[in-house]
Amino acid sequence: MSSLIPDDELVSRFAGHQLDHDSAAHYRGRLERRLLISRCRECATWHHPPMPVCPACWSSDVEPTEVAGTGTIYLAVFLHQGPPAPGVDYTTPYPVATVELDEQPGLRFTSTVVGAANDDIAIGRRVSLDWIDRAGAPLPVFRLDGAAR
Numbered sequence: 001m002s003s004l005i006p007d008d009e010l011v012s013r014f015a016g017h018q019l020d021h022d023s024a025a026h027y028r029g030r031l032e033r034r035l036l037i038s039r040c041r042e043c044a045t046w047h048h049p050p051m052p053v054c055p056a057c058w059s060s061d062v063e064p065t066e067v068a069g070t071g072t073i074y075l076a077v078f079l080h081q082g083p084p085a086p087g088v089d090y091t092t093p094y095p096v097a098t099v100e101l102d103e104q105p106g107l108r109f110t111s112t113v114v115g116a117a118n119d120d121i122a123i124g125r126r127v128s129l130d131w132i133d134r135a136g137a138p139l140p141v142f143r144l145d146g147a148a149r
């Protein structure tokens with residue numbers, strides 16, 4: 001992994017996130033705007049969130065691996081209220097989308113969708129990964145395919 005930053009700096013960059021030994025590599029990837037998902041080197045199964053062993057074969061040889069960032073909206077909810085967070089506007093309301101990544105059926109990553117009206121954010125829509133800055137750190141988000149930037 002390139003550009004290793006100290007653990008304490010990583011934690012401070014992602015204040016409020018659940019950082020631990022298993023997820024540290026994922027968050028280091030975010031600083032480089034790379035979406036790293038754990039993949040087993042024994043059986044090639046992906047899993048998220050990061051765990052110390054592969055859920056398919058129990059191998060501990062799991063490696064954070066960059067995904068393409070393309071996928072399909074599996075679930076979308078719209079938050080009318082929630083904890084105050086920088087860049088989050090609940091009056092719109094705020095979309096939260098779980099995206100099934102193309103790498104593997106059932107491999108899902110949850111974030112928000114930007115650049116789209118809530119009415120257009122629907123289950124089954126194709127999306128692609130993009131990055132925004134939030135609270136001083138890159139945040140992986142999704143944009144609808146075919147939407148204007």
Ligand code: ZN
Pocket residue numbers: 040041042043044045054055056057058059
């Ligand atoms: Zn495995």
